[in-house]
Amino acid sequence: MLNYHKKTKVISLSICAAVVLSACATSGDGSEDIDDSYISSQQGPELQLPPGTTEIEVRDGYRVPEGTVITRREAEGKAMSLEPPQLLLITGDGVWVDTERTEPTVWVRSDAQQLMTYIDRFMDSQKLSYNQSGQNTIRTDWITDSDGTDLAERLGSYYVEGQRHKFELAIVDQKSNEVALQANHLASQQYREGQWIDISTSQRVAKQFLNYFIGYYDSERTREARKRILQQAKVDFxxxxxxxxxxxxxxxxxxxxxxxxxxxxxxxxxxxxxxxxxxxxxxxxxxxxxxxxxxxxxxxxxxxxxxxxxxxxxxxxxxxxxxxxxxxxxxxxxxxxxxxxxxxxxxxxxxxxxxxxxx
Structure with missing residues (x-):
């Protein structure tokens, strides 16, 4: 049988209320004013149960309903990244995002051969070591945050030093005048205690790399267009x-x-x-x-x-x-x-x- 211990509960509640009130009290200058009057507090009236209520009876402890499954797991919040989401920053004309593919992909108004030429030029401009795997795929060597380029320093997680990554840019689909360019984060490592340790790859970092290429592609196309304009500067009105x-x-x-x-x-x-x-x-x-x-x-x-x-x-x-x-x-x-x-x-x-x- 489980009985209410009325007097004990009243004293406990009184002490808790007094502690809370004293903790909230402050003096005029903003400092705490500790009130110890709870030490000499008197016993209050006994707890009164509603009419017709005498005792609460619990038999065999608290039962868990049949079929209930209880799992032990960490809070989801601990597994969530605190970094902001990474979007594909589409600029210029003739580039749009493919939202139906799993990996980061953009469609570019171009043909495969021409786009691969721009990818080669991008790699060279960033001084990246790479190799061509097949006709329409390029894979980088390790890109380390100590390489001394803006691209290398800004890839990966924010405020984490000692990172390196491998990427792939591949043409995965073609239409009459458009090609689909996809980025993959192939490998990622972090330097810890004197050695490189494998860490998880992510679409977020793949998007970062693809954004750098898109920016390069747009700026190069604009520069080339301006060059053509200067070569044909005369405009007939x-x-x-x-x-x-x-x-x-x-x-x-x-x-x-x-x-x-x-x-x-x-x-x-x-x-x-x-x-x-x-x-x-x-x-x-x-x-x-x-x-x-x-x-x-x-x-x-x-x-x-x-x-x-x-x-x-x-x-x-x-x-x-x-x-x-x-x-x-x-x-x-x-x-x-x-x-x-x-x-x-x-x-x-x-x-x-x-x-x-x-x-």
Missing amino acids: ELGYDDQGALALVTEREFLAVWEQMTRVLTALNLSITDRDRSEKVYYFNVKEPDSGFWSIFFDDDEAAKVALEPGDYQVRLSELYAGGVSLTFYDAEGEKLDDSTITRIYPEFVAEFKRGKE
Whole structure:
């Protein structure tokens, strides 16, 4: 039989309550004010059971229901990584993530041979030792965090020194104009007590390595595109209409070819660039007030705008046309489109400067 020991429980509860209250008390300066009045506390009233209740009876201990399975295991929290998740950072055009494959994979708008050339160049740029396993697979030698490169230092777990890794980049699928590139973390070790110890590989580290290649691939493609633009710097414009029907300067050239020339053209026309926003595809420029000082009657103003625009702030927006090519549409400081007569008036100077190209 299990009986309540009422008096003992009342005393225990009183002591616990007093300890809690004394622990929470603080003095005016923020320090603890220990209250020892619990030592002389008096016994409170006895615990009263509800009417009709006398004793609690438990027979044969507490029974576990039939069929219950009890397992001993560590808390899941101890096995969870405290590191943030690693995403594939897709940049540029023609690269997208394949979310259906188990290992980190991206689709690249390219052919297998061309992409393998970029992978070779990436390995060489990072001074990585590697070997080619099959026609479309490259495997690295050990990449150690003491190799002295940004890539080597940032791979693996954060704030853990003495790591090294092996990776594989493989083309695992192909379409008519796209290939699927997959990264695998083949091996990982950590230097402990004078020797290299095997540790678990992870998709997170594989994504880190693949991100480095994607960044290299995008930057190389952009650099090559700019080089081609400089080789063909001249851009032919003519009067036409943008996709909203406003009079504009239009060309069949691609956006990057025009954007890369805008700084040179505006500067050559003595239009002061005040800002530019690549994401909005807009350049902001200013037409200065003409110099009306005394010395202006003796000297030409070399800084005067070479287009017939009133002094003030303007903007020119680049838009990629639905039919292909690019349009240049001009606006005033309030964002209102310039009238047709103004566009017709400034058109010859812009066309001539774009045709001149980079000398």
